[in-house]
Amino acid sequence: MTTESASPPANLASMPRAEFAFPGPLRDQLVAAILDGSKTATTGLVLDYEHEGESLPEVGSRSVVIDSDDRPVAVIEVTGVRVVALARVDLSHVVDEGADHTSVAEWRAAHERFWHSEEMRAALEDPEFAVDDTTPVVLERFRLITDLRLAD
Template identity: 80%
Template sequence: MTIDATRPADLASLPRAEFAFPGPLRDQLVAAILNGSKTSTTGLLVDYEHDGEPLPVIGSRSLVIDSDDRPVAVIEVTGVRVVPLGQVDLAHVVDEGEGDTSVAEWRAGHERFWHSEEMRAALEDSEFTVNDTTLAVLERFCLITDLRPAG
């Protein structure tokens, strides 16, 4: 599928990719996508199931949304794996582009997010926690189009 970024209808047909919740973390993640340092992300299978969302499909494209609810990029899925959280590897961690240099450092930061009030509210489970057997959706992607105005 060819996306013409000058045609609003083409962009409107794409599903939205919203990284984290609006705010500083989303801003950081979107900036990393736009500068090319973020080429992977991690979700939880339970989150997909809760929302009734299908898992990402290789070759599918989505519209990256910033904290101001503006479309800023188009990305394409290049890989998807579902693994227990305890099996996330360093290559995936580094490619998330968040500056983590070890799996333990990455895991601590992600657990803060997954155990946050916002995430627990989104899952409608005030006591939600993860452990080594929690299934994680490891997604790889590439930046297809930067939609920010030039200049």
């Protein structure tokens, strides 16, 4: 994977943070997949953006990927955004998430485990939160711009 520059962008501190999952093994796996180029897509809950008071991602926007140790490790740029019902997530998106899922059903089961976890329910402040086919999700595509590990 080619990146634009090995030197960190000058405005790194002012860039939004991209935090995949919660700190721990899942985040470590997702960040590694971003850095090796196998993860070029992600899925979020519209409800999570609303709960955090954040705007949905926009094509062209850049953010700093944060690892489990709260260190900036990469800069990514959004290349596509779609909001769809959970039941409409397609295999192409699933594959581009880089988690080696071979079917939408397998991908969905993994995401439901995450979204229904105590940690996620606590973050949403809803102990009963659950997704269904109609839950709106954000399908985001991105590209790796800078691997900040190379800038050390």
